[in-house]
Amino acid sequence: MQTEIIAVGTEILLGQIVNTNTTFVARRLADLGIDVHYQTVVGDNQQRLIQAIEIASKRNDLVILMGGLGPTKDDLTKQTVAHFLGKNLVEDAAAMHKIISYYAASEKKMTVNNRLQAQYISGSVPLKNETGFAVGEYYPNDNGCDFLLLPGPPSELKPMFVNIAQPLLSKRYHNEHLLFSRVLRFFGIGESLLATKIEDLIDKQTNPTIAPYAKTSEVTLRLTASAVDENEAKRILDDTEKEICNRVGEYMYGYGDNNTLVEVVVKKLLKENLSITAAESLTAGAFQATLGNVPGVSHIFPGGFVTYANSAKSSLLDIPPAIIQKNGVVSEETAKWMARRSKEKMKTDIGISFTGVAGPDSLEGNEAGTVWIGLAFKDRPVRAKLYHFARQRSLVRERSVLTGLDWIRREVAK
Amino acid sequence: MQTEIIAVGTEILLGQIVNTNTTFVARRLADLGIDVHYQTVVGDNQQRLIQAIEIASKRNDLVILMGGLGPTKDDLTKQTVAHFLGKNLVEDAAAMHKIISYYAASEKKMTVNNRLQAQYISGSVPLKNETGFAVGEYYPNDNGCDFLLLPGPPSELKPMFVNIAQPLLSKRYHNEHLLFSRVLRFFGIGESLLATKIEDLIDKQTNPTIAPYAKTSEVTLRLTASAVDENEAKRILDDTEKEICNRVGEYMYGYGDNNTLVEVVVKKLLKENLSITAAESLTAGAFQATLGNVPGVSHIFPGGFVTYANSAKSSLLDIPPAIIQKNGVVSEETAKWMARRSKEKMKTDIGISFTGVAGPDSLEGNEAGTVWIGLAFKDRPVRAKLYHFARQRSLVRERSVLTGLDWIRREVAK
Numbered sequence: 001m002q003t004e005i006i007a008v009g010t011e012i013l014l015g016q017i018v019n020t021n022t023t024f025v026a027r028r029l030a031d032l033g034i035d036v037h038y039q040t041v042v043g044d045n046q047q048r049l050i051q052a053i054e055i056a057s058k059r060n061d062l063v064i065l066m067g068g069l070g071p072t073k074d075d076l077t078k079q080t081v082a083h084f085l086g087k088n089l090v091e092d093a094a095a096m097h098k099i100i101s102y103y104a105a106s107e108k109k110m111t112v113n114n115r116l117q118a119q120y121i122s123g124s125v126p127l128k129n130e131t132g133f134a135v136g137e138y139y140p141n142d143n144g145c146d147f148l149l150l151p152g153p154p155s156e157l158k159p160m161f162v163n164i165a166q167p168l169l170s171k172r173y174h175n176e177h178l179l180f181s182r183v184l185r186f187f188g189i190g191e192s193l194l195a196t197k198i199e200d201l202i203d204k205q206t207n208p209t210i211a212p213y214a215k216t217s218e219v220t221l222r223l224t225a226s227a228v229d230e231n232e233a234k235r236i237l238d239d240t241e242k243e244i245c246n247r248v249g250e251y252m253y254g255y256g257d258n259n260t261l262v263e264v265v266v267k268k269l270l271k272e273n274l275s276i277t278a279a280e281s282l283t284a285g286a287f288q289a290t291l292g293n294v295p296g297v298s299h300i301f302p303g304g305f306v307t308y309a310n311s312a313k314s315s316l317l318d319i320p321p322a323i324i325q326k327n328g329v330v331s332e333e334t335a336k337w338m339a340r341r342s343k344e345k346m347k348t349d350i351g352i353s354f355t356g357v358a359g360p361d362s363l364e365g366n367e368a369g370t371v372w373i374g375l376a377f378k379d380r381p382v383r384a385k386l387y388h389f390a391r392q393r394s395l396v397r398e399r400s401v402l403t404g405l406d407w408i409r410r411e412v413a414k
Numbered sequence: 415m416q417t418e419i420i421a422v423g424t425e426i427l428l429g430q431i432v433n434t435n436t437t438f439v440a441r442r443l444a445d446l447g448i449d450v451h452y453q454t455v456v457g458d459n460q461q462r463l464i465q466a467i468e469i470a471s472k473r474n475d476l477v478i479l480m481g482g483l484g485p486t487k488d489d490l491t492k493q494t495v496a497h498f499l500g501k502n503l504v505e506d507a508a509a510m511h512k513i514i515s516y517y518a519a520s521e522k523k524m525t526v527n528n529r530l531q532a533q534y535i536s537g538s539v540p541l542k543n544e545t546g547f548a549v550g551e552y553y554p555n556d557n558g559c560d561f562l563l564l565p566g567p568p569s570e571l572k573p574m575f576v577n578i579a580q581p582l583l584s585k586r587y588h589n590e591h592l593l594f595s596r597v598l599r600f601f602g603i604g605e606s607l608l609a610t611k612i613e614d615l616i617d618k619q620t621n622p623t624i625a626p627y628a629k630t631s632e633v634t635l636r637l638t639a640s641a642v643d644e645n646e647a648k649r650i651l652d653d654t655e656k657e658i659c660n661r662v663g664e665y666m667y668g669y670g671d672n673n674t675l676v677e678v679v680v681k682k683l684l685k686e687n688l689s690i691t692a693a694e695s696l697t698a699g700a701f702q703a704t705l706g707n708v709p710g711v712s713h714i715f716p717g718g719f720v721t722y723a724n725s726a727k728s729s730l731l732d733i734p735p736a737i738i739q740k741n742g743v744v745s746e747e748t749a750k751w752m753a754r755r756s757k758e759k760m761k762t763d764i765g766i767s768f769t770g771v772a773g774p775d776s777l778e779g780n781e782a783g784t785v786w787i788g789l790a791f792k793d794r795p796v797r798a799k800l801y802h803f804a805r806q807r808s809l810v811r812e813r814s815v816l817t818g819l820d821w822i823r824r825e826v827a828k
Contacts, residue, residue: 039455040453289703
């Protein structure tokens with residue numbers, strides 16, 4: 001069961017709009033266990049559209065076309081598919097009635113083109129448009145590839161796909177297995193090292209499949225199991241997760257597509273009732289702003305300090321200027337003082353500090369990317385760690401924030 | 415001159431990520447006058463990738479492949495294109511040196527796979543990756559279609575495309591008519607209102623074309639002139655810009671694709687030598703972290719306060735608890751006290767404050783999205799303004815930060 005999604009629209013080709021329709025449909029097809037092998041975008045051009053349909057119909061069992069069902073001159077999709085199939089267009093009486101009623105009640109004039117929106121290819125099942133005028137359609141084809149035509153506006157496409165098309169597809173292709181995914185999230189290990197550590201698992205992957213994916217500062221593994229039901233899928237996924245965690249479990253911080261390190265850490269702090277503050281130099285408030293992303297953080301986060309200049313480190317945190325002068329602002333001592341003083345001043349359980357060189361210029365002989373993170377955690381000895389983050393200014397700061405969060409995650413678990 | 419963009423990645427096919435790279439590149443190709451006739455997505459599968467390359471190479475002069483240059487097993491793009499062209503891979507010494515140096519300075523282990531990132535197809539021009547490790551490449555092909563290979567992570571793709579690939583393409587396909595773009599950036603006016611105010615200009619657009627584009631919290635207008643040289647383009651663009659500014663000039667804060675409101679504001683503050691601090695409640699450090707994005711900001715930004723809890727407003731800013739109790743934390747008085755006290759304590763020219771309800775819950779009877787911003791600007795009277803932003807937590811905070819920056823921009827201009 002192979003599928004291709006074709007989005008029709010010159011505005012996508014020109015980069016004027018992002019092709020979110022394809023993402024929406026692809027994700028739901030994956031849930032249905034229908035494989036998408038290609039996605040294509042073609043403009044409002046009949047010749048190229050027909051070429052795209054010819055190529056797609058040869059290599060797929062189902063071709064989904066989105067867009068080009070509207071009333072304007074450049075809406076050509078259904079006419080082109082009808083031409084390809086050697087079929088006529090017929091009119092959907094209910095859809096036609098909806099269009100006529102709308103124009104009767106409005107001051108706008110109905111044009112000949114508006115009739116086109118109510119037409120579908122003879123032999124298709126017309127799909128009702130709950131939020132617009134253009135009917136969609138599903139053409140089951142026993143002599144070749146099936147076609148599904150959906151309107152382009154997301155507000156029309158989404159309800160039509162979810163409420164009408166999805167059940168139709170599910171029924172017609174029910175012999176497929178169901179797919180279940182689980183996302184494991186890692187911080188502090190690069191994609192290539194992670195992939196190397198589980199190379200044999202990736203090599204022998206069949207069920208579940210294992211797909212590593214690197215985001216700016218973290219890596220996720222998506223495990224996808226094919227199974228008859230959720231219980232069987234859970235067993236398959238649990239086994240593979242266990243094997244993965246035996247090797248790289250210390251870097252794994254959580255699950256899910258939309259989870260983040262800060263949500264996991266704040267949840268832990270709330271659970272353990274540990275309050276936190278920060279003194280930030282190079283991150284300039286980014287650590288605290290990240291905490292602030294999580295609703296409910298006010299229970300454990302009263303506020304803190306942005307000490308960008310040395311004068312602020314002394315005036316806000318009462319760090320003796322001599323300490324900074326002697327050790328340097330980018331130093332273990334300064335980081336420890338910042339962490340300890342912030343914790344004392346805010347009377348919290350945890351104080352974390354960030355001092356370093358965001359770049360692009362170096363500072364005190366330290367290259368951009370050199371960062372000390374200090375941590376005062378309850379009554380444990382105050383410590384500081386040195387990091388060398390590569391890459392540009394914004395990444396140095398983002399990386400610092402996440403590394404601080406990860407240190408806290410590990411410290412809470414101790 | 416026909417081009418096809420092929421994004422390689424199973425995570426796009428599965429709908430796990432939106433294909434924004436294609437949108438980014440398509441938009442810039444449109445500016446260069448290079449026609450994109452197809453966009454394709456194919457998974458990390460060698461057989462289907464080679465089929466996609468075969469089809470694309472037949473119907474285009476240039477094929478752009480994005481993604482699949484990383485170090486893992488499912489990164490196959492350059493090997494597959496090399497196979498298609500009958501070429502070997504060779505090593506880029508500078509890129510290899512960068513990878514080796516990084517791993518030498520880090521605690522991480524370099525793997526064999528990492529070498530692959532420094533390789534390119536013999537006969538290609540390797541393209542330096544400023545923000546990552548995988549080299550891109552451009553293969554000019556006198557016997558067929560040209561190839562451009564770019565890395566998948568947007569933080570690597572974007573600078574490589576803009577700084578290196580774009581000039582290369584522009585040079586090679588110089589026989590196209592020349593297009594010159596100018597981007598005008600607006601804050602504080604919605605896309606539909608902006609479009610209405612310049613509707614007649616948009617309707618009669620031919621040269622330059624005018625393309626409005628809405629981002630999360632701002633709107634840009636891209637003017638694109640077709641001209642024989644830069645001087646002619648400048649005249650055409652200047653005329654249209656002047657007409658636009660006559661109507662909505664007060665909302666325009668700057669120019670350019672990569673410019674931001676904070677860069678414009680920091681530049682102004684540096685020029686006027688005005689120092690700034692902040693006291694942040696609901697934004698929790700996001701305003702100061704945004705200032706910190708701009709290199710050189712340390713000259714005018716010593717640091718400031720994150721006063722998330724009321725206790726912090728009193729302990730860090732010495733605001734009498736009675737003031738907050740009497741007026742409420744989300745109030746004009748509290749916002750003004752926060753702005754004034756932060757300015758006094760840090761001895762800066764400007765103190766700005768943010769207090770309000772990020773949500774999702776309401777506070778003191780104020781709905782999520784209710785925000786007071788306070789401003790103490792030199793010796794002008796301290797003021798505070800009330801805003802009602804959309805309800806989603808992250809947007810409320812982002813919008814607050816940008817609105818504060820825009821207020822300062824307007825205040826400096828007075």
